Amino acid sequence: MDTKALDAIALSVRSLSMDGVQAANSGHPGLPMGCAELGAALYGNILKINPAKSSWIDRDRFILSAGHGSMFVYSLLHLAGFDLPYEELKKFRQLGSKTPGHPEFGYTDGVETTTGPLGAGFSNAVGMAIAETVLAEKFNTPEHSVIDHYTYTLSGDGCMMEGITSEAASLAGHLGLGKLIVFYDSNEITIEGSTDLAFTEDVAKRFEGYNWQVMEGDMYDYNGIFNAVESAKKEPNKPTLIILKSIIGKGSPNKQGTHGVHGAPLGEEEIKETRKALGIKEDDAFYIAPEAKAFFEERRKAWASEYEAWETMFKAWASANPELKKEWDLWMSEKTDLSDVEWPSYSVGDSLATRKAGGAALQAIAAKVTNLYGGSADLAPSNVTTIPYGDYSKESRGGRTFHFGVREHAMGGVANGLSLHGGLRIFCATFLVFADYMRPAVRLASIMKQPVTYVYTHDSFYVGEDGPTHQPVETVSSLRIIPGVTVLRPADAEETNLAWKWATEKTDGPVALALTRQNLTVFEKPAGWEEQARKGAYIAKECSGTPETVILASGSEVNLALDAAEQSSKNVRVVSVLSLETFKQQDAAYIKSLIPEGARVVVAEAGVKEGWEGFATDDDAILCMRGFGESGSYKDLAKHFGFTPENLASIL
Numbered sequence: 112m113d114t115k116a117l118d119a120i121a122l123s124v125r126s127l128s129m130d131g132v133q134a135a136n137s138g139h140p141g142l143p144m145g146c147a148e149l150g151a152a153l154y155g156n157i158l159k160i161n162p163a164k165s166s167w168i169d170r171d172r173f174i175l176s177a178g179h180g181s182m183f184v185y186s187l188l189h190l191a192g193f194d195l196p197y198e199e200l201k202k203f204r205q206l207g208s209k210t211p212g213h214p215e216f217g218y219t220d221g222v223e224t225t226t227g228p229l230g231a232g233f234s235n236a237v238g239m240a241i242a243e244t245v246l247a248e249k250f251n252t253p254e255h256s257v258i259d260h261y262t263y264t265l266s267g268d269g270c271m272m273e274g275i276t277s278e279a280a281s282l283a284g285h286l287g288l289g290k291l292i293v294f295y296d297s298n299e300i301t302i303e304g305s306t307d308l309a310f311t312e313d314v315a316k317r318f319e320g321y322n323w324q325v326m327e328g329d330m331y332d333y334n335g336i337f338n339a340v341e342s343a344k345k346e347p348n349k350p351t352l353i354i355l356k357s358i359i360g361k362g363s364p365n366k367q368g369t370h371g372v373h374g375a376p377l378g379e380e381e382i383k384e385t386r387k388a389l390g391i392k393e394d395d396a397f398y399i400a401p402e403a404k405a406f407f408e409e410r411r412k413a414w415a416s417e418y419e420a421w422e423t424m425f426k427a428w429a430s431a432n433p434e435l436k437k438e439w440d441l442w443m444s445e446k447t448d449l450s451d452v453e454w455p456s457y458s459v460g461d462s463l464a465t466r467k468a469g470g471a472a473l474q475a476i477a478a479k480v481t482n483l484y485g486g487s488a489d490l491a492p493s494n495v496t497t498i499p500y501g502d503y504s505k506e507s508r509g510g511r512t513f514h515f516g517v518r519e520h521a522m523g524g525v526a527n528g529l530s531l532h533g534g535l536r537i538f539c540a541t542f543l544v545f546a547d548y549m550r551p552a553v554r555l556a557s558i559m560k561q562p563v564t565y566v567y568t569h570d571s572f573y574v575g576e577d578g579p580t581h582q583p584v585e586t587v588s589s590l591r592i593i594p595g596v597t598v599l600r601p602a603d604a605e606e607t608n609l610a611w612k613w614a615t616e617k618t619d620g621p622v623a624l625a626l627t628r629q630n631l632t633v634f635e636k637p638a639g640w641e642e643q644a645r646k647g648a649y650i651a652k653e654c655s656g657t658p659e660t661v662i663l664a665s666g667s668e669v670n671l672a673l674d675a676a677e678q679s680s681k682n683v684r685v686v687s688v689l690s691l692e693t694f695k696q697q698d699a700a701y702i703k704s705l706i707p708e709g710a711r712v713v714v715a716e717a718g719v720k721e722g723w724e725g726f727a728t729d730d731d732a733i734l735c736m737r738g739f740g741e742s743g744s745y746k747d748l749a750k751h752f753g754f755t756p757e758n759l760a761s762i763l
């Protein structure tokens with residue numbers, strides 16, 4: 112171990128970080144300065160990466176869960192030789208730079224996931240560690256281990272306080288993810304001051320309770336860190352938490368150890384003092400120690416040869432296992448081939464819940480798309496999401512059904528990590544009303560353009576007796592307003608096939624499926640409806656003559672609209688809106704082809720009206736929910752809330 116070189120790296124991280132934050136006049140110098148030695152140890156010695164091939168599938172993953180300390184990763188990625196030029200460090204937090212305020216997946220070479228919402232990165236790391244075990248189980252042979260890497264993350268006090276971390280840690284411990292190694296930057300400082308204000312629990316005991324291996328050490332003791340990592344690697348059955356006592360902002364003579372250095376520039380004066388204390392010339396901004404540069408020049412050669420050795424092994428594996436290699440190529444390709452899927456088929460008049468139809472579509476896809484994995488937050492029987500390829504567990508890494516437990520937020524974060532890792536297509540499931548428990552993760556999936564599919568069943572007051580807590584009212588609308596989230600609310604089993612197809616073909620963002628608990632009747636559709644439905648909406652039932660009224664309905668309300676149209680004496684066209692947001696993005700001509708000028712427009716959806724107002728002729732023309740649900744049989748509730756053909760017909 113070359114501690115002199117590591118010290119030079121740590122010094123450079125401190126210098127680059129404090130100067131980056133100072134230049135931006137905003138940001139967080141405390142974490143990068145406080146954890147600089149760990150950064151040096153990680154990028155200097157521990158991580159198996161190849162900056163020249165940053166997408167190498169078998170690289171170790173490093174995730175800065177405490178995303179506010181972003182200059183930590185930027186400094187290290189630059190030093191290590193990722194595609195992050197020196198000039199970018201000087202443009203920290205500027206529009207268009209590769210050094211945004213928090214690490215953003217897809218913007219910066221070497222950044223594995225978007226972090227900032229505390230705890231999110233931790234949950235992503237759990238997902239990545241699971242993905243590693245899945246791919247290793249699938250592709251490794253006794254002769255060749257083509258997948259064999261670790262997942263590391265750095266979490267702070269904030270991450271440790273967040274509930275998502277507890278959920279994800281509990282799951283990771285249960286699953287015995289031995290190749291997950293978490294460093295905890297225990298500086299006992301958060302924004303408001305000392306952690307004594309709000310956080311005095313024994314984190315070590317907590318994680319031991321989760322069935323983790325826990326070690327404690329000093330952030331500034333390289334040997335201690337290396338030994339801890341070695342011990343972590345020797346424990347294949349438990350994830351490891353390495354708690355490192357540290358000093359926030361270490362190196363700043365007057366501010367270190369205080370919350371003042373958490374999220375504010377040091378200031379010109381203190382930067383001068385700090386440079387003096389660190390042995391950097393007074394005006395040497397963005398200083399990089401020559402020893403650090405020289406060290407990484409050598410390190411890159413070592414990384415390159417390690418990578419070449421893997422490639423050679425990979426080629427040998429590929430030629431020895433041509434069938435596996437074929438599957439590998441399928442798994443690793445971004446697009447999913449659905450051409451062989453034997454879709455369940457239905458007849459007009461069939462009556463089944465879209466959750467059931469969803470389950471059938473999922474099974475049909477899973478039979479052909481062998482890298483489709485997923486599960487539910489303990490609601491698989493209700494969500495109808497179990498696929499018949501065994502359970503994923505500590506003992507069985509080959510099972511394709513995850514049991515996330517009752518942990519919706521972590522499920523969302525873990526799903527993101529599974530997807531980000533590469534190689535897998537991921538779905539997860541819960542009741543629609545609990546989508547709110549995982550909303551931050553859905554938002555991050557969208558920001559990161561991850562094609563995760565959310566199966567949200569029990570999508571309205573038709574849930575019935577469980578009452579208002581279980582009856583989504585605002586949930587569909589609130590998912591639709593997250594940019595980049597495609598929300599599909601299919602109206603029958605055939606639309607559900609299309610919805611699953613849509614979700615599985617998507618490569619650039621999450622899809623939420625809103626599915627019913629109650630039965631819906633399969634209705635007759637015009638030729639070519641699928642192509643039109645891809646535009647978000649299509650004419651489900653045409654009337655004779657010019658339509659006087661057009662009903663825009665989604666999901667279960669399409670059946671209702673068809674019945675109401677039948678009862679009405681007017682010329683009524685029924686439009687099924689599978690994806691409201693997609694429909695809104697169509698050109699005026701398409702929208703007009705469905706909603707002719709002059710027609711009365713009535714909207715029916717068993718949710719709040721927000722999102723639909725622009726279409727409806729007036730407020731009286733919207734059949735929606737104007738409050739929360741009630742407990743009762745769904746038939747009684749439908750009457751109570753006016754979701755009857757008679758009532759809808761009365762406003763046409």
Ligand SMILES: Cc1ncc(C[n+]2csc(CCOP(=O)(O)OP(=O)(O)O)c2C)c(N)n1
Pocket residue numbers: 141142177179180227228229266267268269270273298300301302359373
């Ligand atoms: C979910 C979430 N809540 C709040 C914040 C705002 N925030 C950013 S950093 C921080 C304190 C974090 O403390 P710690 O993790 O100990 O970081 P340190 O001060 O040690 O750098 C808070 C509350 C956030 N980023 N994410």
Ligand SMILES: [Mg+2]
Pocket residue numbers: 267268269296297298299300301
């Ligand atoms: Mg802290």
